[in-house]
Amino acid sequence: MTKINRRQFSALLGTTAAAGALAMPNVTGAASHGAKPKVVVIGGGAGGATAARYIAKDSKGEIDVILIEPSKRYYTCFFSNLYLGDFREYASIGHGYDGLANNHGVNVVHDWAASVDGANKKVILASGASISYDKLVISPGIDMKYDSVPGYSVEAQSKMPHGWKSGTQVQAIKHRVANMPEGGTFVMVPPPNPFRCPPGPYERVSMIANYLKKNNPTAKIIILDTKPKFSKQGLFEDGWQRHYDGMIEWISSEVHGGIKNVNPDTMEIETDLDTFKADAASVVPAQKAGAIAMNAGVTDGDWAPIMPATMASKADPNIYVLGDASVAKSMPKSGFSANSQAKVAANAIRGELTGSKVFEARFANTCWSLISDNDGVKVGASYKAGAEKIDVVDKFISKNGEDEATRKATYEESEGWYSGITADMFS
């Protein structure tokens, strides 16, 4: 089919968008007297980096933005599975903060936020410094509930890495998988709901299977799930059968009766059904909001409730909680969700601090998963702010039996999304 380019198209139509004629409406500054309003963002991940970037970019210098993030490079959890499957180099999922500083003037402080003094609107850093704010954004991601898995601990994670946070644990998993004996067993223990990235454990298994099929084809993978069902289950199970027949066994919590103990020294995982011996394992415990959210007093139980229209905390109107740490029901805890929520919060915060127009909250999420070479699937939904929670507007999911071209296009789309969202966070 002939492809006519867009320039020709414009010429044919005889219309060109008159960009110059579309003047920006005037924005009246609410804080026109005294110092510039100041926003502090804790956490430079999917939620925090996006929020910092959008507030700085769209306020065009009217708001000072300070981002507090201990790491100099953020390694995305998204696509860490593709690294396990040999589809990506580890370096390709690392991103620095120079773009935020150079392109948008964000003051990036590589430190750890030790505590939040909400009454005095101050953040105290691990180094001892304190920073005041007009609005605070908290997007610290998750912390592990180590005691949710008997026998598991910070120490145990060196032998049974969770690899569920940005950092080097995914590399440790890959190293252990690569060193499994011929015909050895990899055991995956996924976490109970709610947790970061619902399809993540099953994509991880798919990618490890993809690696083993090529490098250790008689190896086995056992999933000892802490749940009776999981995200995109039909799609994964169909894919496992088509690509890795006999290699992957998923055992429901209803069948094995729960994880009774893990022993990192013997690499044994005990259940009512049996004790499983692993050559390599990944154990992902139950999760809760990052500690700083607890410290700031914005959590109720394990997570931080928010106002759906703005992502402001229900406990403190000057604190906004984004991403995994928030109770953003009905949105899943994903990088896509965190990025989407950040834009809603950025719009609301700018409105409050500078009087810029505030538009209605709208959210979206799509989670792609790769099952094997060129076999991608996706699930997604659009959302709006309801009175009590974020409500689903519409949703979709890939179907079993889709043709190869569709699955390949879905995979390629995920690559496009990855470069899009990381640019949207860091460029």
Add this chain to the structure above:
Amino acid sequence: MVRVLVVLYISINIFSITQAVAERSGKLETKAILITTHPNEGPVKGDFEYGEYLAAECVTCHSATGKDKGIPPITGWDAEGFISVMNAYKIKDLENPAMQLIAARLDEEQMASLALYFATLPEAE
């Protein structure tokens, strides 16, 4: 005649964007009627600032600099072409379910605002 050409062009353009297969060319006729019965007369009406806000949803996937990596660039598009493509997703004439979902909840003003905004960004190289 020009209108027919334009409509045909839009249809062809839609197809090339989605790399849709030639077997669907039978649908061209339907699209032509659909678009000509609701001709988009005069300049597109939308709000730039609103478009910029709404566009934040698009650029999670479609790079704001228009780089094409598995997801087609949408920067620098002619506004009318943009609206036609979005409407084709809205009525499910184009197939990507993620795009159908996004288009489904865009009303005329929102589409026009987005179209205006993306038209001002430099076209992908």
